[in-house]
Amino acid sequence: MDNKGTDTSESDIESLSSIFKKGLESYNNITNSDQPTNSPDMQISIKRTMKTFEDATRLVSLAGIFSNNESIDEVSTSDLQYFLLPALLGSLNLKLTSGERKDIVDVAEIYFKDFLLRCNAYNLSNYQDKKTDEKLNKTELEQLLTAVNTRANKIQRFKEQKELKSKLGDLKKNIENEHVDEEIKREYFITMIKLFIHEAIEELNSIDMEKPILEHMDNMKKDDKIQPKRALPPPLRPIIITKDEVQKAVFGAGYPSLPTMTVNEFYDKRVAEGIFPDPNKKKTVPTSLQEAALAGMSLNQDEKEEELKDKLIEEDDEENIARMRAKDEFKDDHRRGWGNRMNRS
Template sequence: MSVKQIDTDAEENSDKSLQAIFLNGWQGFEELEETSLPFNSVEYQLKVKDVMSKFEAATTFVNRIGLFSPNELIDEVSTDSLQYLLLPFFLGKTALRLKQEDRGEVLQIAEVYFKDFLQRCEEYDLCGSRKSDESGGSAEGGNPNELAQLMRAAHARNNKIAQFRKKKELEEFVKKMKLAVRNKSVDDEVRREFFLKLLNKSIIDANEELDSVKLEKQMVQMHVAAASVAAASNDDFSANTTMTTSNSEHAGHSHHHPHHNRPQTKRKPMQPFIITRNAAQKAVFGAGYPSLPVMTVDEFYDQRVRDGVFPDEEKVEKMNREQAIAAAKDPNEKEDEEKAIEEVQIENDDPEYLERMRRMDEYKDVVRRGDGNRYNRS
């Protein structure tokens, strides 16, 4: 047997070993998601550590044989190798299930895994770069107006809805094709599509997990800070007990609190701008000279609002807010809401809806489809 043949056989054996370890870890990961064991149980934590050890062993294999290169394109990666791009994602998801006293350390490890997974996917142009939205939070030197905030909130909401729908579609495809791909009962093209869609779904999951990890890290830091403050307070409690007691007894003889008796200063109301030169001119010339302006700006505007000439400020602001939200709304979501409202009206036998439908039927009986303005038509 030649040396080249020996190297080829060794490589094939290592590939088989890598695939076996990876599949065992993948199946164990799915068991963790489906099991009813409590998170804090010893059996569950042993399963978590076993799954992590298998994924770590598979990662060691991948690094040893140099399976991936930053200079290659995704089309150059073989179909069987695509699944190993998921290793850091699976490690991050599994690490979050670990129960340790230092939760911050677990979060830090999971964050490294997710960022490594996204970085590798970016190198293969599988996802856009994860950019921070902090720069778009405010304009130069000032706070953004309410309309801009509503537009950004509606845009972010629509993006989340679109990501959710895309994720559900990918999950359905992955669930449908998983067993066939594992058993290799489908052709190479279908298997490649499966792994690419699984990667796209995992990219969405990784971004969501990073957001959750960021929030949880802040909570852990707040908890640690509160615990340190509480510990310091407990250390000083015994030393300050006597002093606090004596001070409270001394303060009990005095009931005078100057800040309680201080009158609360009220903000001076805005004075309306007078159209006439002064208030005396308004009082003197108001009745005898109707051609002169005899109202303040506020009085003039209030009168026009009562007459229906000018719109009410609150109504205008509410209309602008509703229009902004409606403009940024997803058309599919708006259509679903209209259909839901229509179904409710049909079930409740809404009289207005029934009357409108009857008028529409009568109109269709009288006016045929295509009738209309036929002026100057043959």
């Protein structure tokens, strides 16, 4: 084939060949690697290989290697491999994990369609870009026939893919020979192109199924931006006095660092401090007006009340002493008149 690029030298063509070979080796290493695709090293390799193929694509464009008015027989054997550039870039794009998935899928779709349409132009494929509205306009019978044909086509493509892979493996062994025949070399590249045609169609079918999901997710994100979720208030962390051990376990479990007590624990603590009377000690005489009334004492006899107080003091009743001490401590901490500031700060 004559060189169509007027500004491209032989050194540029040699450079293109070496660049593409380097990129293809890297691509094969990526696809055959056991390393996770989302690993940092793998993502670096994918982006580096994409850069290599992008450079090769620019050189192909400068050289004007492909033309719309020629057949596949007019393309030189060494140039056949450059048919694969958009398919390789589309495949690598789908392996990217950084950035918006919708953008990645859109770019990959452009690459695969560009590859298939160029193959159509050279009669290597008969790919048809199906429109969604065409499917909607079909009758039920036509849709059923389409489904049957689609299934049959999938089975046929699977068989062809299997045959092409086997054939490509055999040809690859011969292509590594330094003195390989030109026809074998040509057949190797065309077989590789046909195999990528099947893979590109499969990827486009997968993209057709993925895009509605991505659009739905994108709409959900937009709705979230319009109506942002209200931030939940921080959880309350109260100091509580629970009724029993069960509630203590329930409420205390959520706040292990907070002092949580049952009612009984609280009362026992106050008894130990001498503030509350000990219920286990036997009372010798009533210690309050209410208890005196319950004991049958007359509440109207002030003298008897005073005698009762004096008697408690003389007998050094422990409960009475504790009560009086608590009262004195209260008076010391709350002196008379402290609560009345006469509206002064």
